[in-house]
Ligand SMILES: [Zn+2]
């Protein structure tokens with residue numbers, strides 16, 4: 001807690017890593033690439049979960065749970081999906097350990113307990129779920145199936161970073177089955193829209209909605225909708241994806257239904273997910289050189305009260321005032337904590353709450369007791385004011401709303417000033433090198449150009465925005481004709 | 493839905509398996525021993541989770557998340573724990589698949605991608621967590637640590653049954669660290685008490701609180717507290733356990749703290765868990781030959797309204813009434829669903845809701861519209877009554893409370909009449925064979941006797957009840973002296 005964070009300007013990546021650990025959000029574990037999500041970080045994730053879960057249920061979805069393991073023969077059934085994930089699969093090959101005859105007190109894998117068929121630890125659950133849906137679907141009466149799962153998944157990554165890219169992560173994955181292509185497409189769009197609403201309104205992070213190019217699509221999808229956010233270092237972050245899977249999984253797992261006329265047809269599918277990666281987006285969008293900045297919607301404690309006292313008498317008077325404040329705030333649905341730890345001085349508490357991004361801090365000292373006031377400090381602007389006790393609850397309520405809005409508007413302003421239209425490849429490279437952010441440019445629609453640009457600049461097409469204007473132009477790289485601008489950026 | 497369930501009298505085990513599947517709670521998956529928890533079953537589990545989570549937080553615990561994988565070298569560090577779980581471990585040995593050169597379109601484990609150290613899929617998380625706690629704990633100021641985790645775990649079981657024993661299951665595991673033995677012991681007892689309260693008040697299942705004998709203790713524990721319930725077939729079911737782990741894990745992972753005097757000492761530990769096994773207890777305690785019976789606290793829908801109509805006019809009138817009823821009930825915090833599916837007849841809906849254990853069913857037909865009444869049916873007693881609309885909301889509210897109590901009292905009565913004191917081994921065997929249930933008998937306190945009784949009768953010591961009376965006696969098997977009665981039973 002004592003040492004200051006590395007500043008963003010000095011080393012953005014180091015700033016992020018330090019912040020995650022020092023703010024008690026997460027840390028690396030003894031397992032390569034797997035993180036420990038600490039209580040404070042998990043409390044923020046729980047708030048995300050609760051709101052998303054509410055939104056999923058409001059849109060007609062139910063939760064269920066499918067196995068962690070996918071037998072290899074099911075995993076490989078949908079070829080593109082299998083190919084896309086094969087290189088990242090953790091594989092269970094044995095089901096027993098035994099005493100190691102050569103090393104007393106140590107265990108080894110029991111060679112006799114080899115599985116007949118290897119089990120893949122799910123990197124995503126389409127295969128196991130569509131193999132299950134086959135038995136659930138006979139006719140149109142069984143459709144749609146609108147299911148979500150909260151789960152852990154494993155994708156073996158070589159270079160990992162806390163929250164942003166970890167071998168194991170937590171997520172939700174929706175898996176839906178529909179009668180028609182139109183219905184499945186509508187579902188995929190609806191859920192992408194749910195994500196956009198959640199990330200903008202709840203997390204205060206502006207996003208661009210779009211579709212992925214073929215090369216960036218989910219393995220096995222026919223269309224991938226996405227929401228793309230922009231971090232403070234000018235790199236983009238894919239915050240959520242929603243896939244129209246066509247009939248690919250239905251065909252791979254032979255899932256047919258009888259329509260009203262009794263005719264058999266393959267079922268149409270979607271899947272969609274967001275993960276603990278959102279924690280990374282949250283941190284990198286709002287935080288500053290003093291630490292985490294949390295939108296009030298996501299703060300485990302929206303307000304913290306710190307007593308400043310010299311003796312027990314003062315503390316007991318302050319405690320009385322604090323109790324009244326807490327009951328007033330809680331009556332308004334505001335979460336508040338009285339930090340009366342006697343193991344820490346006020347200065348250390350201030351530093352900790354600042355580092356952990358508590359939106360509002362109330363300090364109460366002897367002078368305040370005399371004057372019927374408190375000192376109120378905003379985490380986002382780092383400004384302080386003196387507020388009378390009778391105005392306090394209303395002020396706090398208004399300020400929390402204001403902070404939520406301010407953070408969104410600040411991030412929106414940053415994002416909007418970092419979308420740059422360019423018409424030449426020189427400009428393109430120049431913007432990426434100096435200004436950073438999204439580059440809005442014409443593209444000829446080919447994989448080759450996309451690949452070449454990536455090679456030369458490390459920028460990828462983040463999305464073809466849903467609200468793209470039709471505009472005749474020429475590709476920024478190849479000079480071939482184009483009908484509209486797409487968004488390029490370097491990305492997490 | 494058409495065929496009736498096998499009756500309990502006919503084949504209890506078959507009845508259970510059929511009920512779980514037909515009531516849409518869970519089913520077997522393509523992965524050996526792993527289940528799919530279907531939306532209706534998962535909705536019940538979510539209700540359990542929400543209440544438990546509330547109780548954990550109320551008692552000062554926070555949630556966190558630790559890795560799914562445990563490196564073998566950490567897993568084997570606490571020897572007894574490792575030994576206890578070694579035979580049930582799913583082991584990840586590789587981190588990549590590749591195209592199988594011999595079988596086009598198929599994948600195989602990439603032999604080049606062998607892990608240097610195997611990873612155990614967590615059967616329980618003490619090892620990975622205590623390895624983490626080492627870095628979190630320096631002094632008494634860092635204690636206690638009161639953490640809970642909601643997670644999936646894997647224990648490779650040869651004979652599995654839905655919810656009762658599955659290779660993968662969902663659970664929560666609390667892991668706490670304390671300064672003193674007394675504090676850790678108190679925590680273990682507190683959490684066992686939380687479980688007892690939850691299972692009795694919320695799930696309407698009476699339990700006996702007790703401690704396990706040495707042979708039934710959790711591997712690595714010094715004392716295992718438990719709650720034991722009795723199923724309708726007279727077999728016991730361990731519904732939750734809370735372990736006092738002494739300093740075993742602290743020593744294995746070298747977790748020391750400096751006390752107020754600066755002296756270093758090992759930390760004291762507890763762990764405690766309940767799992768989706770509780771779903772099995774729920775089903776087997778309350779359900780009947782018509783299907784699931786749910787305590788109102790756990791019912792995803794506490795009330796269902798079924799319209800009975802011959803034409804659209806009638807349906808629209810009924811819908812109006814149903815809407816009023818729903819808003820009245822929802823205002824009282826009661827969950828209610830209007831089952832207006834036009835793909836099912838009322839009879840089929842009645843059968844389904846009965847099978848799925850909806851506590852109260854309201855039917856509204858043309859006669860009811862005339863009379864301003866509805867038909868109200870109780871799932872637990874299968875009784876029906878006519879209720880006027882203006883009495884309905886209050887009646888429903890009272891009945892839901894009554895059903896919750898009735899179910900508990902019925903189960904309590906069954907349990908109490910199935911605890912039989914015996915003083916000879918003949919009686920002991922006779923009760924187990926004919927009356928079943930708990931047998932309360934003197935035991936000489938030795939492993940040998942316990943083992944021998946298990947061999948001869950398949951009954952185990954379920955627990956030494958916390959409220960055991962001191963009573964001089966002689967062991968029912970060995971004739972050696974004993975100071976009190978313990979509870980034996982055949983168990984799940
Ligand atoms: Zn800039």
Ligand SMILES: [Zn+2]
Nearest residue numbers: 726910927928
């Ligand atoms: Zn009986």
